[in-house]
Amino acid sequence: MRRNSLALLVLLAACQRSPAGGDATPAPGGGASASRLERAAIESGAIADPGKISPVGLFQNRHEAGRDALCVIPGTEGAFRFGLEAVFGEEPACRGRGTARRAGDKLILSFKGGDRCIIVAQYDGDQVALPGVVDMACADLCEGRGSLEGVSFPRIANDAATALRARDRDGDPLCRS
Incomplete structure (x- = not known):
């Protein structure tokens, strides 16, 4: 009952508009603002x-x-390794792999390859969302008119074993151990 009440309060707070110059403070993750209610819910x-x-x-x-997929596995020295594929119909697709680092509520994706594509994605624990505009160096990751701009990846599993089993549309491992 207590959790239901708290969940209801969180929902109500999310629906209310805060006044200009409101009391929002940095979120625990270091990025977007969190209300007092959200901070209290996290602390409890x-x-x-x-x-x-x-x-x-x-x-x-x-x-x-099609299907957009991103796998993230542990790497070395606090970094992670990732593989990514975004499919836009029969032919256009974007593919890449590299290393990732956390920075608060951001996930910095550094792709392997020629032009050194780096994308700073939003990460909230449940989803990785790429920005609406990415560096021109990332165009080489995509075929045809495909683009990584605005692509989002909701979490479906939180373990490395599942990430390692993921395959791209050609049947190859998305992440390599």
Whole structure:
């Protein structure tokens, strides 16, 4: 009953508009603002602190034009390794792999390859969302008119084993151990 009441309060607070210059303060993850109610919910353990949720796992979104998938596995020296594929129908697709680092509520994806594509994605523990504009150096990751701009990947698993089993559309491992 207490958790239901707290959840209801969180929902109500989310629906209310804060006045200009409101009392929002930095979120525990170091990025977007959090209300007092959200901070209280995190401190009480009712909701998880997104700044403490590991990005290791599989993120995937199936849609009418294809499937977007991102796997993240542990790397070395506090970094992670990742593989990514975004499919836009029969032919256009974007693919890449590299290393990732956490920075508060951001996941910095550094792709391997020629032009050194780097994308700073938003990470909230449940989803990785790429920005609406990415560096021109990232164009080489995509075929045809494909683009990584605005692609988001909701979490479907939070373990390395599932991430390692993920395959791209050609059947090859998305992440390599």
